[in-house]
Amino acid sequence: MKVAKFGGTSLANAEQIKKVCNIIRADQNRRLVVVSAPGKRYKEDDKVTDLLIRYAEVFLQKGEARAEKEAVFNRYREIVRELGLPAEVGQKIEAELEAVLANHAGLSPDRFVDAVKAAGEDNSAKVVAHYLRSLGEDAHYVNPREAGMLVTDEAGNAHVLPAAYERLKKLRDRQGILVFPGFFGYTEAGELVTFSRGGSDITGSILAAAVKAEVYENFTDVDSVYVVNPNLVENPVEIKEITYREMRELSYSGFSVFHEEALLPAYQAEIPVCIKNTNNPSAPGTMIVAERPASVNRVSGVACDTGFCSIYVSKYLMHKEIGFGRKLLQILEEEGISYEHTPSGIDNISVILRERDLTPAKEARIVERIQSELQVDDIAVQHDLALVMIVGEGMRQSVGTTAKATVALAAAQINLDMINQGSSEVSMMFGVKAEDADRAVIALYHAFFGKEEEREKAHSLSSLTV
Amino acid sequence: MKVAKFGGTSLANAEQIKKVCNIIRADQNRRLVVVSAPGKRYKEDDKVTDLLIRYAEVFLQKGEARAEKEAVFNRYREIVRELGLPAEVGQKIEAELEAVLANHAGLSPDRFVDAVKAAGEDNSAKVVAHYLRSLGEDAHYVNPREAGMLVTDEAGNAHVLPAAYERLKKLRDRQGILVFPGFFGYTEAGELVTFSRGGSDITGSILAAAVKAEVYENFTDVDSVYVVNPNLVENPVEIKEITYREMRELSYSGFSVFHEEALLPAYQAEIPVCIKNTNNPSAPGTMIVAERPASVNRVSGVACDTGFCSIYVSKYLMHKEIGFGRKLLQILEEEGISYEHTPSGIDNISVILRERDLTPAKEARIVERIQSELQVDDIAVQHDLALVMIVGEGMRQSVGTTAKATVALAAAQINLDMINQGSSEVSMMFGVKAEDADRAVIALYHAFFGKEEEREKAHSLSSLTV
The missing domain is CATH 3.30.2130.10 (VC0802-like)
Incomplete structure (x- = not known):
């Protein structure tokens, strides 16, 4: 069983989502899929997560946020329409988001923002599951609460609880392709809390560790990790294989390809991680492993x-x-x-x-x-x-x-x-x-x-x- | 006024003490002299301080230590004889040391060892003062208690008390050449306590700071400090000028030419320190100063x-x-x-x-x-x-x-x-x-x-x- 996580640019629009689904379908071991919220379609575009945060903040301030809500809804309407999914898929997304807002009085501001933010990933997962089913696949959206993604009660900065692994392990026994929203979990009291920003990488890593995946594939928008920031050097050398420790040190110092905290679960369970490109899935990518022959490249x-x-x-x-x-x-x-x-x-x-x-x-x-x-x-x-x-x-x-x-x-x-x-x-x-x-x-x-x-x-x- | 301190090899025997006295007499500003206990005359020889420690330890253990006492007395007898001083100078030294032993019941073992150890420097000072007087100089032994060398009550590891400086400053007003024993001081309660081993350097530095000496001359047995351990490299480069900070870092890492703690008083009072050779006093030596032109030698x-x-x-x-x-x-x-x-x-x-x-x-x-x-x-x-x-x-x-x-x-x-x-x-x-x-x-x-x-x-x- 492989865990495949797709980042924001891989979900930015219908065209990207189609690539994602082709990748999933190309390997029947890709049975546990984690998705981010839709990212930027072009350089000046907004990420849906940012639109959602603005929406939540304006709503908290003014009691309504029409323009901000429309901006979010428009992104999903466009995606649903271009994927050729029935209109009720989009309507359901909108209704659920309205329900979060209607419920806001019962939540602290932090929790409210977390609940609104998390909708980005949650809806991505629903859309992808729908689309896979429309292609004839046996695909299912997985609710993190029901599946047991238990986290600490730290708004916007949750950490997984040890008990989560035992519960998430049972995902192995489910049939079909499971589509899991990244970025958030639930406290033991059942409250939604998000990881820190970019936390879908963390969700994927936790799931890979829980189900003892053969590999955790992390699909992003580059062919591999490079030995240096590609904005500084033209056509830099690609990293074929790198250890967890090396990756961790590079992440600390500005290598943003992978969330800093996301390596820990995979590292502890010794699940190899593969960084791959949604736009060029045949490229081998970068493998992150426990050990590598140091003689090949002394410096990584x-x-x-x-x-x-x-x-x-x-x-x-x-x-x-x-x-x-x-x-x-x-x-x-x-x-x-x-x-x-x-x-x-x-x-x-x-x-x-x-x-x-x-x-x-x-x-x-x-x-x-x-x-x-x-x-x-x-x-x-x-x-x-x-x-x-x-x-x-x-x-x-x-x-x-x-x-x-x-x-x-x-x-x-x-x-x-x-x-x-x-x-x-x-x-x-x-x-x-x-x-x-x-x-x-x-x-x-x-x-x-x-x-x-x-x-x-x-x-x-x-x-x-x- | 210059403070000149002479190390153990400079006091090892009569021949060396004569060199010391020639150096003192060669510059009438050398008015405050600090002396160590007699050191080794040849490579396998014992330092008087080590003889004294053995003497004290055996005495504590067995209630007497004849052979050990003789070893100490013999060194002083030889010095007194070869300097041509009257026999009673040596007899007085012996009587005073006997008095320390006689008094041992009133002292804790730590204090007793300190009192015996300190006799090495104390007698050096008396001998040098006697010899200078025999040469016609107006030279005086200075008792550290009477002069105000106030220290903390830490046996074998005393530190100077701030009040000492004000009292020691008055040494400026005394006439003639003042010969001060290194290595020890007295608590406010009047108990003798020694500095850590090699602490005569500290005495000299404290005195130089107290009397605002124009320079603190530290006479040892090398022409200068070298840029590297001379046991490792033949004829290494000499250091002409070095800052307190540089010297401090070198002392930390094995440059044993100067006691690690000894620089502090001189550094704080900004008294330049000059490391010179008793056996070759015309060599310029090494100056330790607050600042030096960094451009001359980037590495010291x-x-x-x-x-x-x-x-x-x-x-x-x-x-x-x-x-x-x-x-x-x-x-x-x-x-x-x-x-x-x-x-x-x-x-x-x-x-x-x-x-x-x-x-x-x-x-x-x-x-x-x-x-x-x-x-x-x-x-x-x-x-x-x-x-x-x-x-x-x-x-x-x-x-x-x-x-x-x-x-x-x-x-x-x-x-x-x-x-x-x-x-x-x-x-x-x-x-x-x-x-x-x-x-x-x-x-x-x-x-x-x-x-x-x-x-x-x-x-x-x-x-x-x-």
């Missing part, structure tokens, strides 16, 4: 994420003070801030955090607390940092990966504000100024994946005045 | 220390868990362990600690606690790590320092288990296996300080298969 990707900042603290003989680091981190924790890394010298330590977590008020308070509670000699906050990463299982066995990377960065005249490499060595991280980030990524790409002459150039220190 | 030294280990912990989505790092460090703190560094990846973190802090029992308990309290996926302890550092104020301004270093290490076929460089950039740290440490230091020395052709070789990546 170059990634980058911006929006970081660092708090630099120095204090003479700091390292002799038991508990200094812990106290520093405790101040951040008390201010509700999650930190990313803490590179350190002998008498200094930098804490790297996400810029979005550090409001000016929090920054001022934290600086004040560190000064007064830790009696530091010096404190400085540096903004606009980027973290550039090279990721690869094989780096550990390879003397010289660091040299290759740092030479390439030096040749591109990029100053390193921070280097961080722990003993896992599945990744190596360089802190650079945000303005240097793209150049850094391109330089590293050429060093590790470029054509021979580019690599030669990147490896030469002769041009450097060090 | 290569250092290394062994005896580290790392605890590697990984947990899926660790970085989303607010407080994870803090909890990990808290476990170490509760086990009384100070950590050195915490390099991290996305879902993993390594804690680097001193091997000596991690007994097998503590290791087992910490591993068990981390597993059960933090629910980690994976934990591994790696022993026999070395930290190799390059230190230099100018590294920050220089694109490519990292490249130069990592290329040299790769060319020497050294695998990097860890890299750590925070935003201070006064140092860069590489974790390597202990067995690779010397080769790593030598490779880095050649890369930054070697002759042209060695540097060329170290900069070429062409020999690498990366």
Whole structure:
């Protein structure tokens, strides 16, 4: 049994939905299908999820939202009409959404928004099941509540409950093609709650783990995952095979092809994940697996994420003070801030955090607390940092990966504000100024994946005045 | 006014003490002199401090320690005789030491050992003052209690109290050459307590800060501080000028020329420190200052220390868990362990600690606690790590320092288990296996300080298969 998940662009209009159904029908093992809400049809288009959020928000504010409702309904009307489905399919979708609104008085604003948002995926699933049946398939919409997608009660940020797996496992025994809406589940009290944005990937991963799928196919709009952001490099090298760990590190650093939290269930159940293209299903795609021969590619990707900042603290003989680091981190924790890394010298330590977590008020308070509670000699906050990463299982066995990377960065005249490499060595991280980030990524790409002459150039220190 | 401190080898015998006195007399500003206990006269010799410790320990155990006492007395008898001082100088030394022993019943064992140990420095000061007077100088032994060297009540590990500075400042107003014993002070209750081992450097630094000395001269047995351990490299480059921060980082990593804690008072009072050679006082030595022109030498030294280990912990989505790092460090703190560094990846973190802090029992308990309290996926302890550092104020301004270093290490076929460089950039740290440490230091020395052709070789990546 395969679990196949289709993303928003694969459901954006009737033409895309037809491709999806062709893919499902082409392999009789694709029996558990997870769908997103319709995405963008063209660059400036709106995703249905965004239309639904606007709809819910305006409704909450003004008690009605006609124009916003019409915008949603129009998308589904168009899809139903172009798929040649009976008009009552569309009418039923509209009636159900009206029912959510009618029921709004009983829901908190958070829950109401979750219920409206979830309609995007829910209706996609119904439409796809209808269309498959119209093609003569034995296809069924699956209600996540009835099937047992149990989640925590965190509006807009639910997490699966362990009990869900036992219940969802029973989907194996059902007949036909099962079409499951992504993105949401139900609390034990029966309330609808959504995952974080992009959470249909999570639904697919949970289902794949629950039914012990032979593979979790994740259909999107690219032929594969690339070793670098394709907006920065023309025709970048494709990744054929990558480990969960590598994918996880790349996801962290801006590889948005797969939801960050979605790998966990598949990883724990050791279900291989295949990233494929709805628009080119014959391309082999990228396999995400538990292990790969490291010798093939020592480095699997170059990634980058911006929006970081660092708090630099120095204090003479700091390292002799038991508990200094812990106290520093405790101040951040008390201010509700999650930190990313803490590179350190002998008498200094930098804490790297996400810029979005550090409001000016929090920054001022934290600086004040560190000064007064830790009696530091010096404190400085540096903004606009980027973290550039090279990721690869094989780096550990390879003397010289660091040299290759740092030479390439030096040749591109990029100053390193921070280097961080722990003993896992599945990744190596360089802190650079945000303005240097793209150049850094391109330089590293050429060093590790470029054509021979580019690599030669990147490896030469002769041009450097060090 | 200059403060001049002389180390153990400078006081090892009469010949050395004569050199010390010549140095003092050569500059009339050398008015405040700090002396260590007599050190080794030859490689297999004992330091007087070690003889005193053995004396105290055997006495505590057996109630007497004749042979051990004789060993101490013999050293002073020889010195007094060879300096041509009257026999009663030696007799007075012996009588005072006997008095300490006679008084032992009133002291805890820790305090008793401190009192006996301190006799080494105290008698050096008396001998030097006597000898200077025999040469016609107006020289005076200074009693640290009377002068106000106030310290905390931590046996064998005292720290200066802030009130000491105001009192010691008055030494400025005294006449003649003042000879001050290093290594110990007195609590506010009047009890003798010693600094940590090698603490005469600390005494000198405190005095230099208190009297606002124009310079703190620290006389030892080398012409200067070298950029690398001279046991590893023949005729290494000398350091002419270095900043407090650089010296501090080098001291941390095995540069034993100057006591780690000794820089603090001088640093805070901005007193320049000069490391000089008793056996070659005309050599300019190494100046330790607040700032130096970074452009002259971007890198000031290569250092290394062994005896580290790392605890590697990984947990899926660790970085989303607010407080994870803090909890990990808290476990170490509760086990009384100070950590050195915490390099991290996305879902993993390594804690680097001193091997000596991690007994097998503590290791087992910490591993068990981390597993059960933090629910980690994976934990591994790696022993026999070395930290190799390059230190230099100018590294920050220089694109490519990292490249130069990592290329040299790769060319020497050294695998990097860890890299750590925070935003201070006064140092860069590489974790390597202990067995690779010397080769790593030598490779880095050649890369930054070697002759042209060695540097060329170290900069070429062409020999690498990366």
